[in-house]
Amino acid sequence: MRFRYYWVPYKNYAKKPGAFGLAIDSYVPTGNADDGLGRGRWIFATGLSTGFVFGKFSTFPYIYYLYSGEIMGDKISAPGKRALNGYIIQSICVYKINKNSYVDCTPIFMKNSYSNAGKDDFVVEGNYLYMVKQNKMQVGCFARRYFYGNSTTIRAAMRIYF
Numbered sequence: 001m002r003f004r005y006y007w008v009p010y011k012n013y014a015k016k017p018g019a020f021g022l023a024i025d026s027y028v029p030t031g032n033a034d035d036g037l038g039r040g041r042w043i044f045a046t047g048l049s050t051g052f053v054f055g056k057f058s059t060f061p062y063i064y065y066l067y068s069g070e071i072m073g074d075k076i077s078a079p080g081k082r083a084l085n086g087y088i089i090q091s092i093c094v095y096k097i098n099k100n101s102y103v104d105c106t107p108i109f110m111k112n113s114y115s116n117a118g119k120d121d122f123v124v125e126g127n128y129l130y131m132v133k134q135n136k137m138q139v140g141c142f143a144r145r146y147f148y149g150n151s152t153t154i155r156a157a158m159r160i161y162f
Helices: none
Strands: 002-011 019-027 043-054 057-068 084-096 101-111 121-133 137-146 151-160
Touching (some): 002 043, 019 057, 121 151
Antiparallel strands (some): 019 043, 043 057, 057 084, 084 101, 121 137, 137 151
16 A cells, blocks of 8 residues: 655746655555565655646656665565665656646656665656546556566556545
8 A cells, every 4th residue: 555645835837947845655564575465564755856847748856765664574585674775766757638637657766676675676657647526536547667676567546635
């Protein structure tokens, strides 16, 4: 289970940069790593963001401090269980198709990746999202590829905004 929170106290997209903010991203170890479900560890990332808007295209660079807790489970080998500290550099690149839908692509570099037993990783995420209710709910599809970790995720997505 993943929880994200973005706080953007400054927004003026007519300027460059057009936004500054803070981000918190966390994963709860709801799966069992012994069974190959989930990562089996708490993960927290806190970071800073900014934003640049150029018509229908915008990009939101982030830099995060990353903490990945020790893996819980008996079948994972001891060296791969340790807690990790590192960082994430990413930029969410968005193309607005129309008033209600957009696509995004996010290249990500992770130092001490939580996806690859402590090794660095390069990741690309992509979304297509459709706004069902303005500023309240989106639905769509999501894909993620961990290149060095050699895994791919594809899923349906729903975002609820509070």
